[in-house]
Amino acid sequence: MSEPALVALRGVSFAYDEGPVVLDGLDFAVPEGRALALLGRNGSGKTTLMRLLSGGLRPHTGQLTVQGRPVSYDRKGLTRLRTTVQLVVQDPDDQLFAASVAQDVSFGPLNLGLSDAEVRSRVAEALDALDIAALADRPTHLLSYGQRKRTAIAGAVAMRPRVLILDEPTAGLDPDGQERLLATLDALRARGTTVVMATHDVDLALRWADDAALLTPSGVRTGPAPTALARTDLLRQAGLRLPWGVAAAELLRAQGLLGESVAGPRTAEELAAVTATGAGPRG
Numbered sequence: 001m002s003e004p005a006l007v008a009l010r011g012v013s014f015a016y017d018e019g020p021v022v023l024d025g026l027d028f029a030v031p032e033g034r035a036l037a038l039l040g041r042n043g044s045g046k047t048t049l050m051r052l053l054s055g056g057l058r059p060h061t062g063q064l065t066v067q068g069r070p071v072s073y074d075r076k077g078l079t080r081l082r083t084t085v086q087l088v089v090q091d092p093d094d095q096l097f098a099a100s101v102a103q104d105v106s107f108g109p110l111n112l113g114l115s116d117a118e119v120r121s122r123v124a125e126a127l128d129a130l131d132i133a134a135l136a137d138r139p140t141h142l143l144s145y146g147q148r149k150r151t152a153i154a155g156a157v158a159m160r161p162r163v164l165i166l167d168e169p170t171a172g173l174d175p176d177g178q179e180r181l182l183a184t185l186d187a188l189r190a191r192g193t194t195v196v197m198a199t200h201d202v203d204l205a206l207r208w209a210d211d212a213a214l215l216t217p218s219g220v221r222t223g224p225a226p227t228a229l230a231r232t233d234l235l236r237q238a239g240l241r242l243p244w245g246v247a248a249a250e251l252l253r254a255q256g257l258l259g260e261s262v263a264g265p266r267t268a269e270e271l272a273a274v275t276a277t278g279a280g281p282r283g
Contacts, residue, residue, distance in 0.1 A: 010062050032194050050167060066080070082159065130150040164193050205243070
């Protein structure tokens, strides 16, 4: 690789106090500008990996690097890291604590020592990006679950990170809420944010991600999402099933409706287009 990874773990091992080793000798890199899905069974180490990337945990061995430079775990080093990487946990109630939406979103920028004008600008920008500007003065305890999810993400976005890590961001959302969140993530990516999403949903990963990282007992296996998520051996090791889009593509090719070099459908709409025209959805 000619450019160092934006964020990377090199030879990292970690175990919780009096517990078994969760990650051992792990190498994991987040390339800039890619949508990365992180998948694995419960207990595989996804949450630990995300917390190591964001500085919430410190590796016992190995190191975390940002653009090839090792992270120091003093105040200056962690501040630098948290302006580069932000983690949004699965349950927004674990992250929200201020009285109103705007106050909660302003917490991170205020801790950076920014001017009041800059904080206000960042809060407004984040609320607009998450489509919750109208909720700025709403008490957080009166928000719906989807609104709380968006507020938690807005708090991370207000830090203007280069990498946004999301733990099961679509969990608990209805279909409309999921679609709106995915559209928001696409808009953030268009602005230059690299997004990492941990999920159990292989269909979502196939549809959304450029790359997929599967956590298996023998280590992490990363590759282009359509390729990695078609590896039945890796899926079995990771405790995951085959995405329906991969299975549909195999059936379409067997029926002569999809060329070998044509990407398979990732959504129901793409599947309908293939079966209607006999041509691939993305040339």
